Amino acid sequence: MLVWIVLILLAFRLIAQPHGLLITKALLVVFFFMIGGIHATLSPDFKIQQSHAIPVAGQEVSVSGILQQAPAIGRENTVLIMKVRDMRRGRERLRAAGLVRLTMPGLPPPALEPGDYFMVRARLSPPQGPTVPGAFDYRAYLSRQGIRAVGWISSPRLLTRINRLSKAGFLSRLRYLPERWRMIIGRHLDELVPRQAGVYRALLIGDRSAISPGVMENFKACGIVHLLAISGIHMGLLALGVGFIVLWLLKRSTWLLLRIPALKAAALISLIPLTIYALIAGFHPPAVRALLMTMVFVAALLMDRQWSIANNTAIAALIILAFKPALLFAVSFQLSFAAMAAIAVFAGPLRQLATVPTATSPWWRRNWLWRWSLFSILISLAAMAGTAPIIIANFHRLALISPLATLIVEPLLCLWALAWGLLGCLTLPLVPLAALLFKIGALGITAALKITSLLAALPFTLWLPTPYLAQIILWYAALGLLGLWFKRGGRGLLLGVIIIALMALLPIKPSSDSKIRVSFLDVGHGGCSILRLPGAHTIIIDSGRRQRRSAQDYGVGENIVAPFLWHNHISRVDAVIITHPHADHYNGLAFILRRFRPPVLWVNTMVVDEKGFDDLLKLARELKIKVRVAAGGGVLYRDKAVRLRNLLNLAAVEGRGKSRADSDQQRNNRGLVLRLTVGKRAFLFTGDIERRAEEYLIQSVGADELHSDVLKVPHHGSRTSSSMGFVEAVKPAYAVIQAERHGGRGKFPAPEVVRRYRQAGAQVLNTADVGSIFFVTDGRQLRRVGY
Numbered sequence: 001m002l003v004w005i006v007l008i009l010l011a012f013r014l015i016a017q018p019h020g021l022l023i024t025k026a027l028l029v030v031f032f033f034m035i036g037g038i039h040a041t042l043s044p045d046f047k048i049q050q051s052h053a054i055p056v057a058g059q060e061v062s063v064s065g066i067l068q069q070a071p072a073i074g075r076e077n078t079v080l081i082m083k084v085r086d087m088r089r090g091r092e093r094l095r096a097a098g099l100v101r102l103t104m105p106g107l108p109p110p111a112l113e114p115g116d117y118f119m120v121r122a123r124l125s126p127p128q129g130p131t132v133p134g135a136f137d138y139r140a141y142l143s144r145q146g147i148r149a150v151g152w153i154s155s156p157r158l159l160t161r162i163n164r165l166s167k168a169g170f171l172s173r174l175r176y177l178p179e180r181w182r183m184i185i186g187r188h189l190d191e192l193v194p195r196q197a198g199v200y201r202a203l204l205i206g207d208r209s210a211i212s213p214g215v216m217e218n219f220k221a222c223g224i225v226h227l228l229a230i231s232g233i234h235m236g237l238l239a240l241g242v243g244f245i246v247l248w249l250l251k252r253s254t255w256l257l258l259r260i261p262a263l264k265a266a267a268l269i270s271l272i273p274l275t276i277y278a279l280i281a282g283f284h285p286p287a288v289r290a291l292l293m294t295m296v297f298v299a300a301l302l303m304d305r306q307w308s309i310a311n312n313t314a315i316a317a318l319i320i321l322a323f324k325p326a327l328l329f330a331v332s333f334q335l336s337f338a339a340m341a342a343i344a345v346f347a348g349p350l351r352q353l354a355t356v357p358t359a360t361s362p363w364w365r366r367n368w369l370w371r372w373s374l375f376s377i378l379i380s381l382a383a384m385a386g387t388a389p390i391i392i393a394n395f396h397r398l399a400l401i402s403p404l405a406t407l408i409v410e411p412l413l414c415l416w417a418l419a420w421g422l423l424g425c426l427t428l429p430l431v432p433l434a435a436l437l438f439k440i441g442a443l444g445i446t447a448a449l450k451i452t453s454l455l456a457a458l459p460f461t462l463w464l465p466t467p468y469l470a471q472i473i474l475w476y477a478a479l480g481l482l483g484l485w486f487k488r489g490g491r492g493l494l495l496g497v498i499i500i501a502l503m504a505l506l507p508i509k510p511s512s513d514s515k516i517r518v519s520f521l522d523v524g525h526g527g528c529s530i531l532r533l534p535g536a537h538t539i540i541i542d543s544g545r546r547q548r549r550s551a552q553d554y555g556v557g558e559n560i561v562a563p564f565l566w567h568n569h570i571s572r573v574d575a576v577i578i579t580h581p582h583a584d585h586y587n588g589l590a591f592i593l594r595r596f597r598p599p600v601l602w603v604n605t606m607v608v609d610e611k612g613f614d615d616l617l618k619l620a621r622e623l624k625i626k627v628r629v630a631a632g633g634g635v636l637y638r639d640k641a642v643r644l645r646n647l648l649n650l651a652a653v654e655g656r657g658k659s660r661a662d663s664d665q666q667r668n669n670r671g672l673v674l675r676l677t678v679g680k681r682a683f684l685f686t687g688d689i690e691r692r693a694e695e696y697l698i699q700s701v702g703a704d705e706l707h708s709d710v711l712k713v714p715h716h717g718s719r720t721s722s723s724m725g726f727v728e729a730v731k732p733a734y735a736v737i738q739a740e741r742h743g744g745r746g747k748f749p750a751p752e753v754v755r756r757y758r759q760a761g762a763q764v765l766n767t768a769d770v771g772s773i774f775f776v777t778d779g780r781q782l783r784r785v786g787y
Helices: 002-016 021-042 138-144 170-175 177-192 197-205 213-222 232-250 254-259 262-280 285-302 309-323 325-329 331-345 347-354 368-395 402-426 431-456 469-488 491-505 556-567 589-596 611-622 664-669 691-700 724-730 751-759
Strands: 060-067 077-089 092-094 098-105 117-125 147-152 159-163 397-399 461-463 516-520 526-533 537-545 575-577 600-603 626-629 635-639 642-648 673-678 681-685 710-712 734-737 763-766 773-777 782-785
Touching: 077 117, 098 117, 138 147, 138 325, 170 177, 177 197, 177 262, 177 431, 197 402, 197 431, 213 397, 213 402, 213 431, 232 262, 232 285, 232 402, 262 285, 285 309, 285 331, 309 325, 309 331, 325 331, 331 347, 331 368, 331 469, 347 368, 347 469, 368 397, 368 402, 368 469, 402 431, 469 491, 516 673, 526 556, 526 642, 537 556, 537 589, 537 635, 556 589, 575 589, 575 635, 589 611, 600 611, 611 626, 642 691, 664 691, 691 724, 724 751, 751 763
Parallel strands: 098 147, 537 575, 575 600, 600 626, 681 710, 710 734, 734 763
Antiparallel strands: 060 077, 060 117, 077 092, 077 098, 117 147, 117 159, 397 461, 516 526, 516 773, 526 537, 635 642, 642 673, 673 681, 773 782
């Protein structure tokens, strides 16, 4: 460690010497890699520490530790971050340490505060999430925060505080002071302005957990979610206010003005509340970036050096990555610095708009409202241009109305509500005055929410597949040339910008080959299979999952299936098939129908007593999607040696229509059974059929037609399905089970079913264990592939 420090100081000394530009850049690269060397020294073998291991996955244990952050209180649940000190299972003491994310229903005890030592009874497990390419990687997100385990507390009564922070040492109290302030501000907001508290929390303390899904969706549709993150404008407003007050006070004293530079002193003093504010905001990348850029600006002012937005942004990025290199892969870091880099490209026109107009300037330059509006729109366009590839690659949507929405909503939130909110925070000891200030600021939030609701209804949102790497490179090359054109001018450069930008925007046709790809997505306890057939033909079989109480708003279609399709550059779905009307097989399809507009929706029946299914059929008709009942023996797709055939529909055979009420078992047995044949290879998709339907298949279809290389195991591996006769008739090489981790309710799959398939020679693959499962075949050979 000492060697690394000496080398870094030597490299810094060399950089400070006057060298040519090329040598200085080379030394900076060496300096950067030396910082990486320190991280390698501090990280033992780059492995997860053994203390983070969870040897009690799925079991209930007693855990005690320190509350690290203010509780994140959502609409139904509360999230607690604990630094574990002790773990016990009964009388057995387990070795464990590190951070654990705990979720509980309702509210935590009001006396529990950051820094307190407390104990809970919780069911722990490693972080879970869909292992689907393109979907949000929840485990990686938690890993970047140092969290290696999650837990569920079934009741607030299972939580008790052991010691208060006041009994700890001075340094410990100082460590948790910002989080305590954060919690106090949040509680006052909940009490004084309950309707606007969710947005106010985001603006003032960086906590978005209390914002309703509807409000968040409106902000996403308008492309202004960044206004809910503490970033440059928040820091700039606070710095401007503090600096103005300090400068005014300094100017009251002639003695001080004669002895210290007032402007530099005011700028330096303003860093103190900025740092405190960043700490209260949780030190997220946008807030840290804004703080560091402000510090660099103040340093340039103190040393009478010229300030450059490009250098400023680069220095801030270097400092953040020096401490946390993994943030390079965080979307928030990428968006924050891509936006600032793009604004640096537009620095020339922005500087011209910011200059004071003269008497001979055009009328719109002399009008401050027009000048401010153009300045705001240009900054929004620059940020949008810089972040568009990242936004599309990660969120697959682009709000074209973002510049206009920013122009209208930003003053209401960041100038009105934020300014009054900061004043309210400063006057919290005087609760009546703070309540008045918060309520005045809440008027801006109310207006902003109404405007976003109106703008979100406009059809200016594009849903796009993941761009190709070549498109991203061309787009940023065009932005770089645009910055060069702003400096030098010239028709040749402008023509190059236009040509390269158009090349980046041209759609690229996905490469197609003769191979068929079948994907079984990891959706938890549910079902979703995606067939990629010749001619870029895409068919979805089922899309749903059993919803947990803690994730009622988690949509399978929006968060798993659609991102997977877009990640594979698929923007069109040719058919959707629902094997049977159980929610865990269709509750993710509403989003798919709206965004991909498949020409046809195949079902097993249109008569069922299930409101969700009826609503889905109604939506399909509104979107002019043909709804058809698949007949037993009917062919749903054919192309040369590739055929998708429905083997069974007992709902049609038994003449459904007299009664809408069915038991779960009846609905399972009346589901569709589909067989995809590709040359000599075959896949069998069985939905949730049980033994009665299996026996009917064996008798009516026969073993030859049932034999398949890959079988989607009936009913998630339930003991009511997969009879010995059915397993022997299919004789699969692979038995795919789509079930929930740690068994879930009903313990799927049943151990005896797994043994039955293994005894028949099948390799059992459970998405709960291996994640999403992918197969590729050309009709002769069949391979299970990774992604």
